[in-house]
Amino acid sequence: MSQSEIITIGSTAPGTGVDGDFAVWAPHRDRVRLRLGAADDPAPRVVDMERDRGGWWRARVDGAGPGTDYAYLLDEDPVPLPDPRSPYQPGGVHGPSRVYDHGAFVWTDDAWTGRPLAGAVVYEAHTGTFTPEGTLKAAIDRLDHLVDLGITHVEVMPVNAFDGVHGWGYDGVLWYAVHEPYGGPDAFKEFVDACHGRGLAVLLDVVHNHLGPSGAYLPRFGPYFSGENAWGPSLNLDGPDSDPVRRHVIDNALGWLRHFHLDGLRLDAVHALRDDRAVPILEELSAEVEALATSLGRPLSLIAESDRNDPRTVLPREAGGTGMTAQWSDDLHHALHVALTGETHGYYADFADPEALPTVLSRVFRHAGTHSSFRGRTHGAPVDLARVPGHRFLGYLSTHDQIGNRARGDRMGEHVSPGLLVCGAALLLCSPYTPMIFMGEEWAATTPWPFFASFTDPDLVEGVRNGRRREFAALGWAEEEIPDPMDPATRDAAVLDWSQTEADVHALVLETYRSLIALRRAEPDLADPRLDRFAVVASGDGRQLVLVRGTLRVVCNLASDGAEVELDAVPHELLLANGVPEIDGARVAVPGECFAILRV
Template identity: 80%
Template sequence: MNELVTQPTRPATPGLGVHGDFSVWSPQARRVRVRVDGTDHPMERAPDGWWHGQVAGAGPGSDYAYLLDDDSQPLPDPRSLHQPHGVHAPSRVYDHAAHAWADGDWTGRPLAGGVIYELHVGTFTPEGTLTAAVDCLDHLVDLGVTHVELMPLNAFDGTHGWGYDGVLWAAVHEPYGGPDALKGFVDACHRRGLAVLLDVVYNHLGPSGAYLPRFGPYFCGENAWGPSLNLDGPDSDPVRRLVVDGALDWLRHYHLDGLRLDAVHALRDDRAVPILPELSAEADALAAGLGRPLSLIAESDRNDPRTVLPREAGGLGMTAQWSDDLHHALHVALTGEKHGYYADFDGPQVLVETLRRVFWHDGTRSTFRGRRHGARVDTALVPGSRFLGYLSTHDQIGNRARGDRMGEHLSPGLLTCGAALVLCSPYTPMIFMGEEWGATTPWPFFASFTDPELIEGVRKGRRREFAALGWAEEDIPDPMDPATRDRAVLDWSEPGHEPRKLVLDTYRALIALRRAEPELCDPRLDRFAVRASQDGRTLVLTRGSLRLVCNLGLEETRVELDAAPGELLLANGGPRIDGTAVSVPGESFAVLRV
């Protein structure tokens, strides 16, 4: 009788030392040693540029690092899963199988119909850890969001930072709690019905601890942040596998429900099959095997509809992408700011046209770029759920000199009008942490590098950048001062007091209404209609039998609808209905059924 032998569908990621086996790709090295718990061991080179070594007695908890050629500096593993002592120290062997998961009943959540909450672990709570963040998850459940999008967690130099200066793409930042804390956070979210997305950064490395190029030709050429990843040049196959396997491992081993891919326009790739559709295909295969949906959300500056088109239709296969044009149009309409790239979004019909078309720049001239930009979205083909709509993000707040939020400048009425436009639109809404109560805590750029020259360089660069825009030096926070991070921590006492409580109650009511009324979640852009007054201050969104009337002006306005309203579902003011007309006070909205 033949004996049935079963094997894993995919072998464990090699080179991580769980069974004492270590491997690293370094095709140009003449000699590689692995230092395990203080003792050096030789490694053997394979023809493909991988070096392998077996160390008896090594396993979970062992500290290890690599020595290349005659260099005496031990380097962390490029595929490290655990960096307990920072990015300059040895890696530690970590066993994914040791965690006892408690989410066996979790079947996932599709992105369409969801509401995303963008969360920065380091400033969500005073402790700035994943474990502390768990204590605030019930707030998110009460708010009604469905997906938590964590800003980057991969290891970076220092304690506090945005996370986009990471240098070890697979290791969970130790000050946040390390890999076990992330698994505990995901378990806690799934127990509450919350899906978890993770922001991952593959387009560049941070400036401190970037040892990856020492191992091999991982980079080639330049992008806006420095060296560009080698995705299509000689020896690029292992580089692509580092990205694709790393992304899949986040989804597989941490039970994540999706990834947000940072600045994909900076991934230079001339291959016939670019890396994004390659990753999309593998993520779809993994989702089928896991029996739950997995989402890939791209941040792209291209305004290219192909980003979210299916691979079969010649697209990149992303589930969704961020839509900064909608943010910019909303920001200008609500705040009146017109500087920088906001200048392109000044005009009474910009917001209504952007709501209709997805992109304002869909082949139009961008004065900020000095050229035509973007391409038209086929609204009969592409659903709005593939584009994220938002009033604020970490970028749009953090890249302001003071990191000031809308809550500092706008009335509760205008804040909730903006929320109504996003949450009653056909797009996938996203909320940046604290936005739901109009938080006034600033959220500027901050970091905590350890190299004195780098610290001073970041300080001077930040001052120079904003001084050129007319900011006084004393108004620009020191990004390296720990107090800058401390001031960015959410003030959880704010939502308990007016007018912040009113804003929070309105967000909750809007999200609950979106969940209760399927027409508000309908992503079909060709079923969505929107019109605006001549001055652009009054908008009417048509969502099936529902109408959102939004008055951004100061004075009451009277709007004729296409049919007589039969029911007032939600309002932040006191609208008056007269036949087919509704009068809405200044800085107010009303959702009605006709």
């Protein structure tokens, strides 16, 4: 193609369309060429692109429609690089991108009107270990289990393209493309379509705070990063040339919601998004997602993972907040974990006080303008219980982080009895918060879930392997106790064992989870999110707790021995228990490691 054949398209249409239009942002490059053809094509077509004033390079090529492989050549570098906005990476993150037509997929969810997050029960799942096959197609076959359990929202861990076959997904480098070993873009659409057909909403975990270490070509195109955070370079959200960077993030979020019919996003570690703009990117994103939800006619949710303990995260924009629908509440996890397991190392030390669990249950945050010994400073701010409903905070007994960042990836069920585990579930599922379950938790799965990856660079493989060993050896772990994150067997051991759902105590735990979720749905008092109408009464040692939920009382005895609890009213109906409580007037004798839900 000669220079005269290049047609410049509109400056508001970045990315690659299906009509032969190509565009890429590379503001500081002197030359950008479009390479058309497969990676091994001995005679690819190379087209010079034309630059506009915004730093975008553009070209139109007739006949380069869906299925066309393409890449970019920057300046005189002979190595072709994938499109930063690639919609499809069939050859992995180092290979060429492929033109993909989002409009070609045939959806069957026309009647889907969405699900609000309020009243939800969320299920966190990792595609690569949810089934032995580790694919989105295989995951569809397990969706009926979630429906039977009573789940309303499936939160899928990141599916953006990352290097290798198996990994957590947080090392993604091409944020717009679905990981090919999971099945690629069509498979993800089929998964979402199947979920909607069963009444399940789908949330996607997205990572915008860093890139993975392999295939991170984004900085070669432009100033996408500036400064550092805990995982490496920090996204350039407020420096020179940051407008297109912010657009890269927002367009990515909107694209997932629009093209894949998703019902919401979980935003990874938003505290690592350094942004000094007058309008932070979270506010900008929430405004655009709200506009999209209005045009689509269904609710869309944004759930932040934030370490700040800042209530403004979930306040509306007009009230001075960022407009997030909800945020994860690690304080609630930590308090439950310490109360159930007795572990008090690291950040768990701040939750060792018997008052920690009742405090967090009733006030959301343990650190609310108080000293955090782990951080060595004052942390957080209090939640206005009269203004902020509990459904804006996700509570959980376990997550991918809280399990996977342990040396062996051991689950809570390895350290506590089934009775204590379901007591924890009762406290969570009968609380005003939005409950979230990590896959397999509902049957006390014994499969571990440690960190694993499958990078292709030998030096990186050794670096990750040795870094993991050093990290946990410093905490006293013997080398042989630490799974090799690069060994395929580590991933294989993390795959859920679905046969456990029908085995002995696992089946009993599963049935208890089902019953608790069903009761939460049947009894409005248990789902009531109003924090100023919720109370927690605890014994001096914190081992007996009573949740006051309207006309219901949730009694939990975390001690190994039976205990008597004096209620504020006389119960007259037992709704659910995992033991046999004895009721004498307002006094209830509860066996050790048991709960009872009563109507008064």
